[in-house]
Amino acid sequence: MSCNFGEKVKITIFGQSHSEAIGVVIDGLPAGKKLDMDKISEFMSRRAPGRNNISTSRKEADKPEIISGVVDGVTCGAPLCAVIKNGDTRSKDYENLRTVPRPAHSDFAAFFKHNGFNDIRGGGNFSGRMTAPLCFAGAVCMQFLQDDGIEIGAHIEKIAGVSDKRFDPVNVDFASVKGKAFPVIDDSRGEEMCRKIEEAKLDADSVGGVIECAVTGLPVGLGEPMFDGVENVISQAVFAIPAVKGIEFGSGFDGAEMKGSENNDAFSCVDGKFVTDTNNHGGILGGITSGMPVIFRVAMKPTPSIGKVQKSVNLITREDEDVCVHGRHDPCVVPRAVPCVEAAAAIAIMNLR
């Protein structure tokens, strides 16, 4: 199924970009937890569109309405369902895309998967908008994780080839990015990234990037060998975010070029706690948490919807036909995807505990 994730805390996401509403059911949350709705709203606003001139002009309140699972602000043990109304939709922008698919977009595959009955408006249920309920679920899970001392934070590691610093994988400093409107460690690199995004926008083009995420405070021993390791489960959650095309843990692809003697992390005991001196393993050994920070990086392709005229084909006439996307789109989805990656990590970790 497309919309379900997890066994312990099961996430079910529904909706399309232009359906009446989108939402999520979260089943398996412990009862008795007072949810901090302000924190949830704050988290979701990091993903919300229309906040600045480098994101889509679509405006959405993105206000989740909790319709079950919570009584007087406290979880009651029943499945929590939250619904987010879709407001500012311009469905006419999309009708021509049904038969002339946008390059690199889901239109083409969705057309054949659903025999032409797919909801083409705004990308239907393939839309980046589906990450709004993902973020809601992530924000809720995070509040449970924080009670156990588990923190999750991400930042933009790269946009259009401009790199930020990386987290120190042994001592992750979330404070260096927390609360920033454009979450990078080195703000001067962030400014350069913004310039690249604006250039792309002016050029009716788009750019991609890389997000780095860290999870701290994890106990040793989460995850299972083989198919339910930490890497497997986080990957399954993260690839739910549209535009993600790669993921690496710890030293990742760089580590593949290192020698064992370089890449191996020596063990120590510091203040009675077993640690590693370095963290090339990204906090995961044999699929299991080592107690060190879990570190992963996610590659996001450039937004497929661009204003430039592009070559495509008419699915009915089978003739070549140019396509020019008139909808409102982000020239770079990476900044808004940062909380999405955190949310994906949160629902993954929630299911590993």
Next chain:
Amino acid sequence: MSCNFGEKVKITIFGQSHSEAIGVVIDGLPAGKKLDMDKISEFMSRRAPGRNNISTSRKEADKPEIISGVVDGVTCGAPLCAVIKNGDTRSKDYENLRTVPRPAHSDFAAFFKHNGFNDIRGGGNFSGRMTAPLCFAGAVCMQFLQDDGIEIGAHIEKIAGVSDKRFDPVNVDFASVKGKAFPVIDDSRGEEMCRKIEEAKLDADSVGGVIECAVTGLPVGLGEPMFDGVENVISQAVFAIPAVKGIEFGSGFDGAEMKGSENNDAFSCVDGKFVTDTNNHGGILGGITSGMPVIFRVAMKPTPSIGKVQKSVNLITREDEDVCVHGRHDPCVVPRAVPCVEAAAAIAIMNLR
């Protein structure tokens, strides 16, 4: 659970490196298919150890014995169980590792996960040996896939920083690597890789690398949006292979540095079939197959077990203690992991159909 994969064709893997046997149950295979056991053996021999001087000297017949699900060589619709006896085990090599974990190895996490009751011999069920039943399952699934015109092939893309050519992602040429003992497209680069592996071996060290895999012949429309997309499902399967630390689809991390106008793949209609002129999307749009070859690359860390003396810690005394691994290990697992990646792709695709 650690050992289960898939809903349509369910794979259950069991065993430890030094248990009496390892094996796999495959449930959901259609009845009436005559299995080609020679092909299965041939496939598994690509993974088997002890075939040359750059792999472990552990010798294993790796002969799968089918104990259910097949009557007179033909699948009968009942779960297929195959068992592989463990023969050449030297369990004494490992006893000292229980309390002084090998850096970058699963020992440490397994110890805490299982309160010290984990099977330390040969890495227990975290061992690379568990990929033998994975390969058996993959080889079986591949025979069903081939009936539908689906082919899977992988090659070594990089070892120790030495790069092979990549597959042409639009017209994948499996013939360029098929049947090679050391599967690279450019054999001269392969020889250089082998030299690097031998150097590492002589130096009691190890090296990592990257494997590229392609799947051709897929129909349009496999996979589901969000959590059960092709990327999600292949990742879940591939991260089951020990030492895998990263995966990317299509242009992947490189694509994250490209502009939309560069990364987007234009559509055409050629001979009545819809195709893309380039394949940066790696055959996957919105999580769904596009009908183009699925292309992905897998980063493998250098073998953690190396002969060099390494700094570790005694988990009981909490004192620093050096560890020196005496077991038999591959200085580079990448060559033997090539069929494992193909097998992981096969079980993933089998579950997407």
Next chain:
Amino acid sequence: MSCNFGEKVKITIFGQSHSEAIGVVIDGLPAGKKLDMDKISEFMSRRAPGRNNISTSRKEADKPEIISGVVDGVTCGAPLCAVIKNGDTRSKDYENLRTVPRPAHSDFAAFFKHNGFNDIRGGGNFSGRMTAPLCFAGAVCMQFLQDDGIEIGAHIEKIAGVSDKRFDPVNVDFASVKGKAFPVIDDSRGEEMCRKIEEAKLDADSVGGVIECAVTGLPVGLGEPMFDGVENVISQAVFAIPAVKGIEFGSGFDGAEMKGSENNDAFSCVDGKFVTDTNNHGGILGGITSGMPVIFRVAMKPTPSIGKVQKSVNLITREDEDVCVHGRHDPCVVPRAVPCVEAAAAIAIMNLR
């Protein structure tokens, strides 16, 4: 998890009796099917309360609002979410039940399961009201099943010891009960049942009963041996209906008293179709459909909420305390449970195909 059912067509139910709304997500429906909303409403109205003097006086429009998965009345392949607002709630009726649980009701177990944070109002997510979204899901699934010639129908087989005729299990005659406000084959027995219900109501008591359900038009070969047989899957769905305490297939408990030579159903070939002359096996052999009608009967206990003073205990003071239920309750849930049983059968069969 509590609220999920199925792998092929996944049903996720959410809500509590007095939460803002209740609803369901249905994932995996084929795209391109025009839903007949009138038929769905008609089906749901059979379950709705407040229609006569033998059911609860709570009035609910029970009008499902589809908020995703359908475009212009046609399924689009995205998860279908329907929400039903909760209107006529009187939450004050329930507060005293939190600490003095109603005998035979879920209050007691829910209190301990959720550490006292359970939603006590109207029974929370244990309420019979949760069968409204179940009926919606069932009504939707039924429209897909009918396209394949599969019909589902149920009737009241027994109430308060008064028995209706049973379906002829070989030639099920749905017409004998279809469209009846009080679905029995023999209306005179139905009148007697109604009298028993009214007697119980006047006496501040309640009665239980048995529902018989049939599914016709099934192909041979649905279901899997052992854990996913037709009996297993239907049972898992049917026990989701509150008050169900037993289920039997075919000759069931009566068959347990028969000899093999009596209970075995002889095979024939009639008009080119393989059939059995009798149907003691209830259309299921070895967990697999035989092509004959699937027949099962469901035992429902008398409504636990009764007006009589009952002995209970205060969970805080641990002292004996009488409980007297003031809420609005059905003296017999059996008539309203008839469509619920049909709905459970529909979602089960939908997942077996």
Next chain:
Amino acid sequence: MSCNFGEKVKITIFGQSHSEAIGVVIDGLPAGKKLDMDKISEFMSRRAPGRNNISTSRKEADKPEIISGVVDGVTCGAPLCAVIKNGDTRSKDYENLRTVPRPAHSDFAAFFKHNGFNDIRGGGNFSGRMTAPLCFAGAVCMQFLQDDGIEIGAHIEKIAGVSDKRFDPVNVDFASVKGKAFPVIDDSRGEEMCRKIEEAKLDADSVGGVIECAVTGLPVGLGEPMFDGVENVISQAVFAIPAVKGIEFGSGFDGAEMKGSENNDAFSCVDGKFVTDTNNHGGILGGITSGMPVIFRVAMKPTPSIGKVQKSVNLITREDEDVCVHGRHDPCVVPRAVPCVEAAAAIAIMNLR
């Protein structure tokens, strides 16, 4: 899938009646538990055939060989796989049944499900023999449950219409049946049952019956509302046993004839523990354990394989053809099914904790 059960402790059963072996993989068992193999053997011997003149003459050692998951007799956290060799097989007895199916047997449905490729020998994977690995899994789970004070026991409640006493559902007395070769509470009724079985045997016929099972020592709060309630999960497990056609919990079908005031169980607090004075609810309220003994009864049809000549049809010629079963079969499977029901309960409860 046919062969998988459970999420927390996953059971995967494989094999056919006449395949080389049958077996089971149990994944998710806690590490560090010393298994009592004698107890397991003793439990399995209660199911084993050939022990007396009222069961099949097929002789099977039924000795499980543990090939993974256990080191020096102690669970190590890896999936436990046990294999049981099939010895005394007479496959020739069955070949004629492929095209002329036995009435009430799985042959017919299996033939069409698997296009005639089903393993017909001994019933293939539909055979009652598949309960041997189920019993092994149940015996293993029971040892974990007993550590937490949970006990499971069943007895023959009825055979051929002859009834045993029932357990006192409030104070279950396992001692009254434990260790008996023919487990009934009232041995005189047991003798009468045996006579009925022998009569049926002499008459080339078979008889069915009812098994009652109790689970004591359960905490309050296990299970989930709706689809994963205790009734749902136990049913899913119990219907895996061939010949089971019905199940009821607590007062079950009898309760359906009672009034609420009769069927409701009053709460009390005895010695600081909340209990009910009666146990018509069978220890389950709203799908959740109440802390009272879980009580259920299982209806088993008479063995379909009987020596009498029976009317059937040839699946190829479509002509009527008599069938006479020559294999070795139990005239009554109820006695041997008693441990199977206990085992099913054990794997169900193990997954509810």
